[in-house]
Amino acid sequence: MTTLYYTPGSCALAVRIALEEAQLPYRLERVDFASAQQRSSDYLAINPKGRVPALVTPEGVLTETPALLAYVAQTCPRAQLAPVTPFGLARMQELNSYLASTVHVAHAHRLRASRWADDPEAIAAMQRKVSANMSDCFAYLETHYLQDCWVLGEQFTVSDAYLFTVATWLKNDGVDIAQFPRMQAHHQRMLARPAVQRAMA
Numbered sequence: 135m136t137t138l139y140y141t142p143g144s145c146a147l148a149v150r151i152a153l154e155e156a157q158l159p160y161r162l163e164r165v166d167f168a169s170a171q172q173r174s175s176d177y178l179a180i181n182p183k184g185r186v187p188a189l190v191t192p193e194g195v196l197t198e199t200p201a202l203l204a205y206v207a208q209t210c211p212r213a214q215l216a217p218v219t220p221f222g223l224a225r226m227q228e229l230n231s232y233l234a235s236t237v238h239v240a241h242a243h244r245l246r247a248s249r250w251a252d253d254p255e256a257i258a259a260m261q262r263k264v265s266a267n268m269s270d271c272f273a274y275l276e277t278h279y280l281q282d283c284w285v286l287g288e289q290f291t292v293s294d295a296y297l298f299t300v301a302t303w304l305k306n307d308g309v310d311i312a313q314f315p316r317m318q319a320h321h322q323r324m325l326a327r328p329a330v331q332r333a334m335a
């Protein structure tokens with residue numbers, strides 16, 4: 135059976151929502167960041183990057199949230215969690231790549247700034263930028279996506295699970311989601327979905 139390695143509040147929530155939406159059977163393994171379990175030899179044997187999520191599938195281990203989301207969507211086509219046209223699928227990957235490589239990284243400068251600098255002043259300076267950078271990212275998303283019920287249009291996709299997950303970080307990053315009315319409405323629609331409620335329980 136597929137196993138999702140996750141930590142509560144992390145980007146792994148997006149994958150858990152996708153698994154719930156797809157109604158795929160899976161097991162959960164919690165990775166305890168408080169005791170740095172992500173850097174334990176047992177966990178590094180699963181994911182040498184020392185991060186969550188990791189998905190152990192019957193074919194092998196997958197890491198990187200966009201890859202896991204695409205895997206879940208393609209494993210369960212009847213759930214229709216990804217567009218089927220080449221352009222539609224590329225648009226989904228474009229958004230998921232942006233969330234992973236730009237928005238998530240902007241957020242990580244708050245709790246993980248020591249990845250980029252040792253100097254406490256430099257760390258503090260990076261942390262002061264988090265709120266403005268996250269606001270810029272969400273202003274871009276508000277303007278260029280969310281033109282319909284779901285982030286890519288009429289079809290619910292795994293990108294909705296990913297966007298929702300990243301938006302749950304806004305409050306602690308010092309950004310009020312109410313500045314972005316479409317994003318806020320999307321958040322409420324997501325919270326009403328049974329799969330999201332199961333994933334967050």
Ligand SMILES: N[C@@H](CCC(=O)N[C@@H](CS)C(=O)NCC(=O)O)C(=O)O
Pocket residue numbers: 143144145146172184185186187197198199200234238246
């Ligand atoms: N590029 C990876 C990033 C994964 C990542 O950084 N996950 C965070 C949690 S949201 C983590 O595991 N952090 C632990 C650490 O930095 O020690 C992805 O998109 O899956």
